[in-house]
Amino acid sequence: MGRLGEVLRQRRQRREGSLLTYLMAGSVPPETFLGCVRAFRAAGVTGMEVGFPFSDPMAEGPVIQRAASRSLARGTRWSDLLALLPQVSGELPVAVMTYLNVVLRHGGEKALTELREHGADAVILPDLPLEGLRDLGPHRRTDGLDIVLLASPATGEERLLRLARRTGGFLYLVSRYGTTGLGGGTTPSTRTHPLDLTEEIRQVHEERPRLPVLAGFGVRDAQDVRSFLDQGADGAIVGSLLQDRLNEGADPSELEATVRSLVEGLSSKRLGLDATRERGL
């Protein structure tokens, strides 16, 4: 198992909530990116999700789409990601998030090996279904690079348990119907709300008691983080909220303040001790 999965597992055991923060590589210069990573670490983040751009990111809302376009327009290449990773992993455990075509084009299994050698602990591919794991070769879940699978509110129980058994490091539970983002889709019809996932999380933990479950998509504030933990999740993943500010030119110290406020959502009480708070979820 990768270091990220290990850390998340220990925190689960200690009943400490975790927070992963996402930013798109190449959407800002590497110094700014690393400044953010250091600031997030100082704010108490558990791990970093490093996005790598794909031209056609079907699971992303407008904020991350814009970050991907910007990154590609700046000429970001796979080699830039490999150069960035060791520096990020010097600060925090790292998951790389990109799309399957990028990994396949760089050799599939070979690309995964490169990611691991450059310090990544895990890889998240939103367009890789359970059935596609074999496309990445026998490498999966070995050698310290976890392939993290995603589950969704649409996933039925039987499949959810299969995902729980096959995922590496942790299970990424998408919190709602929709793409990444703060709820403002490209069109009114893509605006959706987080759902109550208490039952799904309980089922996963029953199947694999040590497996961390992290919920993501649409996290806006500490309340959202809190509510995931109240539903039994081991942590939350926040992306568009931070990337949006970065797109608008915020600097690392401004983002650090935002992340600190999110981290408070983790610590206001310990995991799984009181009932789900309402808040229209």
Added chain:
Amino acid sequence: MPEWYGPYGGSYVPETLIPALKELESAWKSARRDPEFRSRFQELARDWGGRPTPLYFAERLTRELGGAEIYLKREDLVHGGAHKLNNALGQGLLALRLGKRRLIAETGAGQHGVATAMIGAKLGLTTEVYMGAADMERQQPNVLRMRLLGATVRPVTQGQQTLKEAINEALRDWIANVQDTHYLLGSAVGPHPFPSLVADFQSVIGRELRRQSRARWGRDPDLVLACVGGGSNAIGTFHPLLRGPARLIGVEARGSGEGPGGGAASLVRGSVGVLHGMRTYLLQDEEGQILPTQSVSAGLDYAGVGPEHAWLKDSGRVEYTAATDRQALEAFHRLARTEGILPALEPSHALAVAIQRAPDLPRDQHLVVTLSGRGDKDLAEVQRLGPAR
């Protein structure tokens, strides 16, 4: 229904869509054995859709070229003006069966958007169509038609603002609204079961063609051509002929002949990758980023292609080639003047290759081009591009 065509196909989509894809597959499996569904489908295809379409002997064109006899499979005469209705009708009825109240679609040339708007109106379903802003500009008549049919047209302003981006947006909408929405995908592309579902609905073209050619000259045609964007009219034409002796040619768009992607010829110029839920041939760079495309015809202007075509290419059963913007325009004008038919720019690509090859074939051979749509939508674009040489 095959999910894999050799190594091509699959369903590489976010987890949220997986249950809907499985549900769609099982709905089709049961619907196609349901006599009530079938008779409703056939009745609408006939009385509303205008099927069967004629197999037309292009006599003057044949004489001018002096080789094989040229026939046109007249999908331009289907209601709405293109083959797209064959699929929209079938999927519309499936959506109803699934209890979905809302249809979404992508469209390039606007023909699939129009077909979806028509079936949406007919079945009383809310219809929203994603269309690249650049395509809205060059296919304006179809934008107006969709609106008059009661559909909402949603401009897509990302990237090149053409078909690929429209599919991205439709997929994102579906991810958000999959519980009450059917994504009525318009070509033989995307995640399983769409490529085989669309091929099933479009195969009426090839079945009729086979019957008509056997009735007319006692055997299958010798050479059959169809244009390939995503590949739905081509796969529908080819499917029923695959086991027979006919030579089959799929024609992609080479655009102006320049540019990094070489137009939009993913089979002729591309490499294998994963886009829009399928493993297939793509126009992509060394980094795995999808390349910009360019073609005079919005319906062929796409960096991917249906997975079954990828397999038919590898297996050698179908030959794939490409025609340039210029060649397609010349074919457009030629058909207009010799046969009194204004073809869409998409099948004009297939016509262009037919015009090249016919003179070299013996006169007793029969060549068929699937005329996938009519050219009314392209008049402004053709005028802008100037007269044929």
